[in-house]
Amino acid sequence: MDWTAIIIAGAIMGGLAIIFAFILGFADKKFAVEIDKRVPQVAECLGGANCGACGYAGCSALAEAIVRGDAPLNSCPATKGEKMKRMSELMGVEAEEKAPMVAQLLCAGDCEAAAVRYEYNGARSCRIANGLAGGPKMCTYACLGMGDCIRDCKFGAITMGENGLPHFDKSKCTGCGACAKQCPRGAIQLVPKTAKVAILCRNDDMGKEAKDNCRNACIGCQRCAKTCPQGAITLVGKHCVVDQEKCVGCLECTKVCPMGCIVTLQ
Numbered sequence: 001m002d003w004t005a006i007i008i009a010g011a012i013m014g015g016l017a018i019i020f021a022f023i024l025g026f027a028d029k030k031f032a033v034e035i036d037k038r039v040p041q042v043a044e045c046l047g048g049a050n051c052g053a054c055g056y057a058g059c060s061a062l063a064e065a066i067v068r069g070d071a072p073l074n075s076c077p078a079t080k081g082e083k084m085k086r087m088s089e090l091m092g093v094e095a096e097e098k099a100p101m102v103a104q105l106l107c108a109g110d111c112e113a114a115a116v117r118y119e120y121n122g123a124r125s126c127r128i129a130n131g132l133a134g135g136p137k138m139c140t141y142a143c144l145g146m147g148d149c150i151r152d153c154k155f156g157a158i159t160m161g162e163n164g165l166p167h168f169d170k171s172k173c174t175g176c177g178a179c180a181k182q183c184p185r186g187a188i189q190l191v192p193k194t195a196k197v198a199i200l201c202r203n204d205d206m207g208k209e210a211k212d213n214c215r216n217a218c219i220g221c222q223r224c225a226k227t228c229p230q231g232a233i234t235l236v237g238k239h240c241v242v243d244q245e246k247c248v249g250c251l252e253c254t255k256v257c258p259m260g261c262i263v264t265l266q
Contacts, residue, residue: 047078196249
């Protein structure tokens with residue numbers, strides 16, 4: 001064995017390693033992209049769940065956009081109160097908090113009220129079930145109750161109720177809208193946290209068909225609209241909707257609905 005050749009080869013390899021390490025270290029310092037020190041500080045003020053509700057890939061991406069001036073300070077629905085104040089101080093800009101929104105299920109078609117088309121024994125996924133002959137419930141607008149929204153909620157604000165419909169904890173909900181995007185039926189919508197009433201039905205079937213499909217369906221009779229003193233309820237398609245900006249919470253609509261699908265939220 002030629003030890004001299006081995007020693008020389010080792011010395012050459014060691015020398016090359018030192019040279020490359022020096023080059024890489026120099027390049028790292030020479031071409032390093034300086035990160036504004038406010039970026040991590042702003043990121044700490046954000047929700048931290050990387051939910052994507054702001055339209056950016058995550059909280060770090062949003063923080064960079066805010067510091068660059070490409071995104072408003074109120075882009076994150078989870079940033080409120082002291083966190084918003086802190087971020088305003090960091091950026092030197094007065095920020096206006098958005099009116100808090102929360103997720104609301106606009107469906108009362110629970111396991112007792114909704115008529116069933118067939119017994120579903122597949123994967124517990126609303127999207128999969130919805131693709132099988134329109135889903136197991138007769139009403140094609142009904143919540144399927146498979147829990148896709150629960151699995152997609154980054155804040156643990158949704159649980160499945162005993163009636164087979166998801167329940168939303170307003171104290172935990174940030175209004176990010178991830179659950180609404182996940183629902184294949186569009187049965188979840190964002191409403192102001194101060195909303196007083198909600199019509200828990202969005203079906204556009206004719207009155208009799210809607211009633212046959214669900215005991216709690218809106219049949220478009222418009223008694224609520226005719227009773228509302230503020231004109232806050234109108235017929236859209238074949239179901240009624242509430243204009244939350246006009247609603248004052250008099251609750252007269254809840255007294256005249258023959259189907260009981262108008263409920264109080266406060």
